[in-house]
Amino acid sequence: MTQDKKSVGDLRVGLVAADPMRILGLQTIFSQSEGEGGPVEIVPLSVPGALDASGVSLILIDSGCTDHIFELLATFQRTRPRLRVIVIGLEEDHEHIQRIIGAGAKGYLAQSANEREVRLAIEVVQDGSVWAPRKVLARLLESTSAEASRVKPAGELKFTLRELEVLRLLVAGHPNRVIGQELGIDLTTVKKHVGKLMRKVGVDNRIALSVEAVNHKLLSKRT
Template sequence: MNQTPPVTVVVVDDHAIFRTGLKADLDADRIQVLGEAADVDSAIAAIRQHRPAVVLLDVHLPGGRGGGGAEVAAACHDLAPEVRFLAISVSDAAEDVVGVIRAGARGYLTKTASGAEVSDAVQRVAAGDAVFSPRLAGFVLDAFGTAAVAVQDDELDLLSERELEVMRLIARGYTYKEAAKQLFISVRTVETHVSHVLRKLQLSNRHELSRWAGERGLL
């Protein structure tokens, strides 16, 4: 009988004790931990190095530009759907849940979840499901009941996949150089994409672009 290979994960949390406990509690027959990280920058590096199926991602992390887990998910947006994110946090605040989901996470658990529950959630997220506790799912429905409609904007259809990637980074405040490094393209290519985006959306500058993206829940 062929055995299903374990789902590969990277564990991201700034508390070493929690990382150690979580790794010990995960079902070793179903989950294989490839690496771990304690801050935004090391998390992005570890995810790009290991390319896990799922990242177990704490919401509040030091480093980077101060965006925590949401910043990590957003910075690795280009790896989707190969890499999926499952947030796990002590916080069950609506703003934390919605923020990291907007950035690309496929699910959200609180740290009261058992090792078996986290293992099940990892497998479900790896398979493409979205996983939330009932209370947290309510936050997501409340937030995205209108946002989902807003994202289905005819103007988005005007942009290529690469233009969307560049647009999100620039709208979040990345410089052209930072966006180029993030996407592994030249600064000139970023400038060209931004020019095309502004022309297609009939916007004048990056400040208008940030406002446009924010109104559509794209940041």
């Protein structure tokens, strides 16, 4: 089957950063890149501009540009709840990153992240998942008792071979584009498989699906 033509290269990504060199660096790297996903358009924004920005798919925020990152995330949650936000920071402590994600960010990147990591983070977040260290994701899932109570008993679950192939790649952290490339299916088909997997397991997001797959060894299940 043919691949969906839309890729990360079709995205306009807003960037809120105090360092002009960071802005220029990302713009240069992505505009000249010929790697997977094609060039990404980086749109420099101020904090007020980010709150009103239209035409951008998500926002990257350098936490160094503000001393009030949590207040800023709360403002985004209140005024633009559907806009996806990825925070870039120096902090490596898992509890701090967990607070960032808990405050509404859909991803956290270290300032040392390379182009490939930034691309993957953008794609994973665009696919509806969260980009953060796996330990952080597991803690977030464990802290959501209501979510855990809806998960179906592992013994009741049965998957097709194709669903297991999709689940394996999802657990490995691959975005939909890569899953489609690996399996030779288009993005619409990938999304349908992921949606069906979530319904079978009894979760409503990809992170919960991945963690449950690991915790309950779901990759060994068959129809």
